[in-house]
Amino acid sequence: MSLTVRLCRPEDEAAWDAFVLASPQAGFCHRFAWQRVLQRAFGHRGHFLLAEQAGEIVGVLPLAEVRSRLFGYKLSSLPFCVYGGIAANSEAAAGALRAAACERAQALGVDALELRNTQDSGSGWPTKDLYYTFRKPITADNDANLKAIPNRQRAMIRKGINSGLEGEEVAGTNRLYRVYAESVRNLGTPVFSRRYLEILREEFGTDCRVLMIREGDEDVAGVMSFYFRGEVLPYYGGSIARARHIKGCNHFMYWDLLRRSAEEGITSFDFGRSKRDTGPFDFKKNWGFEPQPLPYEYFLVKATAVPDVNPSNPKYRLLVDTWRRLPLPLANLLGPPVARSLG
Template sequence: MYSIATLALQDSRKSEWDQFVKDQDDGTFFHLSGWQNVLWHSFQHQPHFLYALQDNRIVGVLPLAEVKSALFGYALVSTPFCVYGGALGPAEVRRALEQAALEIGQRLGVNHVELRYKQAQDNDWITRSQHATFGCTLADDDAAILAGIKKNQRALIRKALQTDLSWHIEQNNDDFYQIYSESLRNLGTPVFSKKLLDELQREFADSTEILTIRHQGQAVSSVFNFYFRDEVLPYYGGGKPIARELKSNDLMYYQLMCHAKRDKACTFYDFGRSKLDSGAYSYKKHWGMQDSLLHYQFKLVKAEQLSNLSPNNPKYQLFIRMWQKLPLSVSRLLGPLLAKYLG
């Protein structure tokens, strides 16, 4: 049949792993082997990247990493800081990889094992669908892309196009991090370390890019993007407080769609995950994109029930309000100490 092995940090099978991921219809950017190095070097989250072999050929993969915190608990996740995960391969191989993951979780003594599947699975794991992912096929040109956006959202973009806002493709992440960290502070959310961006750009040099909107030379909105096969994924994005007035966030995402189609030959725009009934969920619905429920799955190991780390959890509301009042310099200093456990 097949055997299950663990990918080492420096492993000759990494290229084979990545090719397998790219060949799977449900393979995603977040299944790539490079996340192993990113998670370890950014946060020291111990990876357990499992693969199944048959006749010495990879027939299934499951990226996993430990997230251990005295405050937020201990979990084995596929995959931290990623919106998609879970096992890839034929159904029987996925079930075997899931069982191997559970056995690792039991050996480690984690609270639970979490697999972030996009599609529903035929297994006995607990399924929690609290998020949806959004996306659309990219039309042939800028005008057609704009015409495909819902009327009200399209009007905001047209207004922004008539201003002196300019867009720029960048690799330097300094402006992006300043904007993004301020956006998260304003939301009451700790920001991760800038080292994560550095590691992502190092590990995925040909697949990462930053698009920034500037107003009178000053960066006002910026988004950090991934490219995978024929898809573009605007993954981390934010804007200055003035962005709402300038409509610069709206312009930013539209210009990314146009750039990805025109300059990168992308055919699909993955607008990412949002919690159901959240502000981000409503914003993406206004673009007219199709939403699909995500099927995150869990196995309890030491925990008696699933934890709720959502910002909608009432017990975190006081913390969120306090965080929103922090000086930016303090939030940037303290944020990475907490955010590394919130991926």
Template sequence: MTATTESDSADWNEFVSRHPQGSVYHRYEVANLIKDTFSQQPYYYKSSNQEGSINGVLPTVRLKSVFFGDYFVSLPFFNYGGVLADTPEIAQGLITKAAKAATQIGASHIEFRHIDPVSANLTLRQDKVLMVKPLPDNREALLKEFKTKLRAQIKRPAREGAVARNGAHDLLADFYQVFSENMRDLGTPVYSINFFRALLDQPWIDSTILVVFIGNEPTAAAFLIKDGPRMEIPWASTRRKFNRLSVNMCLYSEALGLAIDKGCSVFDFGRSSVDSGTYRFKKQWGAEPVQLNWQYWLADGQKMPALTPSNPKYQLAINTWQKLPLCIANFLGPKIIRSLP
């Protein structure tokens, strides 16, 4: 079990591409993207067989701040990560290696964002599910799957003049206007626009921006990432003053259609708590839950981390953030969110 270097990148990516749980976020280049965008330090581990071929990888990133502590995540800022290995024994060896490094540094924990659990020796968290929908071959078949009420909700924004456009850098400013305003209204620090620009710049990430306009006003927006046959919508937002026009229905309908146009067979709505508002919203589109098994290595004496907006200790900060002018929230947000997973 060894740490990796840039020379390992091709072999690392080849292993990720053939592993059934591998994702675009496991690719070696993500280390540099996170380091360059968030100024956080990646710690990447690999295992190799006697012939020198990689048979296991573990990407982690150290997040350290005065306010939120010192810990590792595999992987922060994205929904997926964790150990990829050919056998449980190899997986355990990589976890042990990462835990040893975390102990030496004095980190409180390591978070592994697994779909399927890989080790019985880790603390398990199962409060979130992944919402996934199989896609038909064409848009017409997709529309026929929807109930009458949903089809009516999809049509309503068009009567208000809503038009969906997809693109990349040309829509980045419009996307960020919607996204940052929504994050401020939720009381959540926002990512820097440079993070999304960096994602668009990567030739190994197939990303698309989708924006719903009414006139010249961006009203709803999403950042989509295609990973093989799967289309993921990791970031989506609407501007509160346009919610009454159901522009989110236009956004998601077009996102599903775009996924079909790009040849995807699965649409990934992201994670939700069971029976939450977002869970029910995704369910109406035909998404079904897949249990997420996030696992944790905890240093001696440490408890499970609770770095979530639902933690009561953050409520005052959330309420204060919601009242900030947008320009101030957008200036301060990236400085804070870089240390949150």
């Protein structure tokens, strides 16, 4: 039977998501709805490729364009997602999708094609040793989950509990956005629009939830998480500046999410992506999670070197330092046009 690769169509959604659900190479970031999310929230054009054989999907590769005067022009799998790349049933299907992606990248004239793999593909393409992920099984026994966390971090969780912090699942995104926008401004990073969070909730429904952490009546931290195939992935999380003076605030937030997830039968906790040699990397590792490299790979079209768009790049140090000093209302106004190109 011949194997073909084509762009997906709206009517492919059910079959695409059924393949993603069944494929061990795929995850939440491969879901079909991301194409609509990226278009609706940022105007990024999707190129979701599928491989077919005998009328059945045998591989998928979600791609989208990101064009920016500041940060270049790329075709990526997948913008605003920490994971991506090819999910396929065979080497033939994977090879066909890779070839089709390269052809599309060349036809578009991008700087580079980026595949955000979770495993080394063996392609020989240049890779970036920058990002790591942290995943660990959890059980239905929260006493065991707590004991699995090293002593120092467990003590911080208890301090958060003793501080009177409380977690609350909420339906909207307004409260999370207020906390998250302040958090990323303090880090020197432009924030996206609140509409993006709303679109995520609309597209993914109950697989996208918000947990807020309160001290009394004040929101001090919050996180939006994705749920897929028995795993929870805390994705957009942050805390206000005052939370630094609340002992164990961030520890409590992630513990409360883990605890709630375990109680509903979730069996895996994905602490998400962090850059090596950073505070978040150490925070997750100190929870007893083993860092796993994310070998993002690149097919260079017009670029002569692997793109390096991240806040740690000295090239962007002045922008980061300036952004930290902006008044929050101004940062929230200026942030979305810049952030749309940072996915």
